[in-house]
Amino acid sequence: MIPAAFDYKRASSAAEAISLISQYGSDAKFLAGGHSLLPLMKLRLAQPAMLIDIGRVKDLSYVKDAGNHIAIGALTQHMDVENSKVLHEHAPLLSKAASHVGDAQVRHRGTIGGSIAHADPASDLPATTLALGATYVVQGPKGQREIAAANFYKGFLESDLAADEMLIEIRVPKMQGAGWSFQKFNRRAQDWAIVGVAAWRRKGEAGVALVNMGSTPILATSVANAIAKGASISDAAAMASNEAEPQSDLNASTEYRKHLASVLVRRALEAASK
Amino acid sequence: MTITENKPANIIGTRLLRREDPPLLTGEAKFTNDLNIPGALHLSVLRSPYAHAKIKSIDVSAALKIAGVIAVYTGKDLQSAWAAPMPCAWPVTADMKNPPHFPLAIDKVNYVGDGVAAVLATNETASRDALDAIDVEYEPLKAVVDLEDSLSDKNIIHQDLGTNKSYTWPLLVEETPGCVAEAFKKAKYKVKERYVQQRLIPMAMEPRAIAAVPQPFGGDITLYSSTQIPHILKVMTAITLGIPEQQVRVVAPSVGGGFGSKLDVYAEELLCMALARKHNAPVRWVEERSENTQATIQGRGQIQHIELAADENGKITAVRVRIVGDMGAYLQLVTPGVPLLGAFLYAGVYDIPKAYDFECTSVFTNLTPTDAYRGAGRPEATYAIEMAIEALAREMKIDSFELRKRNYIKKEQFPYTAFSGLTYDSGDHLLAAEKAAKMTDLVGVRAQQKKQNVPGATKLLGVGMSSYFEMCGLAPSRVLASLNYSAGGWEAATVRVLPTNKVQVITGTSPHGQGHETSWAMIAAEKLGVAPEDVDVLHSDTAISALGLDTYGSRSLPVGGVAIALACDKVIEKAKLIAAHQLECSADDLQFENGTFSVKGSPDRALPLAAIAFGAFTAHNLPDGCEPNLEAQVSYDPPNFSWPFGTHMCVVEVDTETGAVEILKYIAVDDCGNQINPLIVEGQVHGGVVQGIAQALFEEAVYDSDGNLKSSNLAEYLVPAACDVPAITTAHTVTPSPTNQLGVKGIGEAGTIGAAPTVITAIIDALSSLGVTTMAMPASPQTVWRTINEATRGGKQ
């Protein structure tokens, strides 16, 4: 439980953070809420030589109505996503997903940016923002760029984010009254999902993404396409795993995961269709 | 007969808040690792990453170069530090095989986590860094992980023993030779079942922590340890290290739970002491959580085969049991005895003839050693008999509660001499079971179940139950001797009334969460007529409490608590002589009530205990031959075990699509005789039930075929949290124990014993319409889903 030795610098703005990370290169890591990074460091599975603490970059903690989308600062803690009135009105699915992250302590420390940047397929917010068709805004030494969530996740804990880039904002399209459901199946209330489903539905349109069903969060496009073509919910749900390649672990075999995904997608779409 | 009957609850029987809680809740309590010990060196232990391997070479040179590292020792380096191997105090048979076990492995490692090298450094970080710098060359050997594989002796772990079998222990009780076989031949109904008790990891809130502090000169050493057994540890470390016992003092500061896992003598305790003496400096160690999953003993680990024979009415006519016990790589303090603690309980709460055939074979595996874990042997036995009763009821197509009723030992049969010759002190199983059924609304639930569990339904309701007997407060000592146990079963207590009428109770029990300070103060306060706040309870330091046998096996109240009551009696007896002397009357004419002696019939001729205490201190006016001071010491060896019992019931709903199980209702009716503090009793039942539910639904030490622990942290080893378990409704029947003056029995393990079979039988009941008749533990959603598939599709998934 004692990490390897490391240095520490605190950044007070995004610009300072980016300049620091460019300076220290690949041995450096951003530290946001620390709730994914520090456990890895304590087990010495991650041994960065330099931590650049962005946890106090307060101007990146916000939830704003930006017209057709909601803009969320990368350093916004899960608790604030959970409790945001703006999100309750325009993207309640994301608030609900945030309320399912770990326990209250985790939600008071962990950030939405950290969760997405970490790109853990078992995390709730990457899949949820993917289902909602979010866009991520990242800033690097050469300026800002936008990445569609659908193009962001590249592999297990791998994303399109360059080592010297920082995620600064998450843009979530307004849900415009769509029905929605977040289904998280786990053995203990505070655990990561064995399988999770984030889904919304507006008449013939639907968005469905899966948690922990492969090396990245998975967009279940077959399900959405089937719904668009007028398939029944249970027929659509049967395609839940078409895009997934779920792993096998202590809690679930590949086969059981696929089965769970179809049950949970069906339940999610039923709830979203009410 | 008992205090509570004579004198309606005054202090005993009240829900006094635990005096232990404020310091624990405010963080004021000092655990071993909170002790500030200037100049202490930090120990870290390098552990084997292999379950079974030869150590070819160890290179510590790089580790020694790290700033702050003082020394690195291998098993070979320390060979001469041990006067004896690590102790096993329960050689269950004369020919039991017990491989020598030393704090560090010498040329071969036998489980993942086996100690290979010890680092001493001036700080924790340096000692941890040094572990990464030690280079060990291993030659991996085939690991023996599976119990049946171990039994086959294909790969032998301890070559010198020539076998993986540690012992075979039979308990055959027959009215006439061959009557068991005869009963099975004649039986109208028979069942033959196999159950697996998965390995569990005890997971105390506080992992183990140790500090050994040598005196600057003279050779005395104090061991601070997060242990359940300071007294036993003192004897055992003295023997193992070859230190004169009077030079060893053991202190258990606040201890954050044990559940049996701290009922042991561990390598790290011996390493800290040996190295503290060698370096003449304090040495401390604290266990990491993931280290705790490998280096601290585990519980359960048995394969059970049970057969019941019954007549046409379902009356059980014979019981046959074969179990294979998983000892792990070595025998720890009481490892081999754990299955024996259950050996007498495979007939459960049922009245059976002398036709009982039990045999346990215990084997070594390349896994962490097992040892006592809450219930130790008794939850396993109860699970087997209660599951087998359900199987028998299915076979007979009758209700399992009805079958139990036909077999319960009846109230009027107590004290009941069992087939084994043991005497069950008191009980009323039917009363407890009927109370549980009423509280569960069994009739209502069954009606609801009929409505709900229709073909095609995906949320199925089930009811489960188990009736249990616990055998606890293990004593008298001579019965333990007949089981080859190396220690006794007595407990010591001293009660001292100070000059100002404040009371010190010194106990040999060693609480680590059970609330003894509160309960023992209540006993002394009730007896002596003082306020509980005026009673201080001293414990867990061998310099203060010199005699004792510590806390485990639900023994503390029926043995240690009763010892306190007896010591109070002795104090009162002495005070009475002084009172008689001062009041100039005969002692026989005096009565003692509410802390005052008075002459029967003339209440104004009275002396309060306070005056006598002060008089005993000044010693100005004592009867001839009476020693000064008001103090008494007792070592109490109970005449019998205590036999708590009860019935638990629960209602579950199973989601057949996902396999998820939800416990809707949990009712625990326990009978531990008279209760000193019902609040504490409830707390013990709650915690125990949660641990039983944990075994039923959540927890399992999962190993791969190479002996690697896959569930080695709290993300993988699923200890349930408060939100994962149901509200538990507790209730009691009160059948006082006739064997002790308080009428008490133990309650520490009851919940754990009752819960697992209650939950599993409920799941099977819910799924019975799908043809499900078995359910492995833990009944994870995946396991439930697979079992349903196997039953409904008739094939394995």
Ligand SMILES: Cc1cc2nc3c(=O)[nH]c(=O)nc-3n(C[C@H](O)[C@H](O)[C@H](O)COP(=O)(O)OP(=O)(O)OC[C@H]3O[C@@H](n4cnc5c(N)ncnc54)[C@H](O)[C@@H]3O)c2cc1C
């Ligand atoms: C006990 C526990 C339970 C949990 N349960 C859940 C759960 O049920 N569901 C769930 O989804 N999550 C869960 N989590 C994870 C939690 O949500 C984390 O907070 C989150 O995954 C990471 O956010 P963070 O701010 O803590 O990131 P950190 O740990 O600080 O960082 C994570 C990674 O992202 C990088 N990073 C962080 N911020 C940025 C940024 N703005 N730009 C670029 N890179 C960045 C860091 O360098 C690091 O590599 C749990 C965590 C714990 C400890």
